[in-house]
Amino acid sequence: MLVVAGAFKRAEPKISEGALLMRALRDFNLPKIVAEDLEIFSGLLYDLFPGVDIPRKRDLEYEAIIKKASTESRLYPEEVFILKVFQLSELLEIGHCVFVMGPPGAGKSSVWKTLSKVKIKLAGRLLLLMSIPRS
Numbered sequence: 001m002l003v004v005a006g007a008f009k010r011a012e013p014k015i016s017e018g019a020l021l022m023r024a025l026r027d028f029n030l031p032k033i034v035a036e037d038l039e040i041f042s043g044l045l046y047d048l049f050p051g052v053d054i055p056r057k058r059d060l061e062y063e064a065i066i067k068k069a070s071t072e073s074r075l076y077p078e079e080v081f082i083l084k085v086f087q088l089s090e091l092l093e094i095g096h097c098v099f100v101m102g103p104p105g106a107g108k109s110s111v112w113k114t115l116s117k118v119k120i121k122l123a124g125r126l127l128l129l130m131s132i133p134r135s
Contacts, residue, residue, distance in 0.1 A: 004028055004094060008057065015054070022049040027056050028094065031087040062086065062118075069117040075110055084111045085118070 005024040009017065026045055033041050046052075066085045070077040088111055091098045100108045119126045 011057075018049055019052050019054045022052050023054045023057065027087075028090060031084075031091060059086075062089075065118050065121055066114065069114050069121065073110070073114060073117065075114065081107065081111070081114075085115050088112065088115050089118070 005017075005021045008015075008020040008024055012020065022045060026042075029041065030038070063082055063086065066082050067077040070081065070085075075081070084107065088098065088100065092115075100112055102108050116126055116128055
């Protein structure tokens with residue numbers, strides 16, 4: 001988490017360290033928390049950082065590439081879907097392995113497939129190793 005906060009600080013040196021730490025904690029933990037626990041997590045963050053409300057960091061160019069990859073896959077690029085693809089990308093930046101979990105029809109496959117198309121557009125290639133467990 002400190003690595004992420006440090007990267008935020010180097011990118012935006014004028015924002016207070018407390019606000020950047022709050023953003024790092026929020027933005028990199030929200031995708032990992034189940035919906036039922038979001039209210040508790042948000043409450044804890046706002047108790048730790050009272051009065052701090054900093055918007056999430058956005059990369060509009062990257063989001064445009066996500067939208068284009070979504071449309072090419074015949075998917076409608078809704079803001080929530082774009083956010084999920086972006087969050088998966090952020091998680092992969094700080095960890096080499098993630099589990100994409102959720103109920104059937106939640107968009108898990110669409111999210112990682114769209115992200116793989118984005119990465120291919122940016123780098124020209126992609127190494128993707130998957131394990132799909134069976135019951």
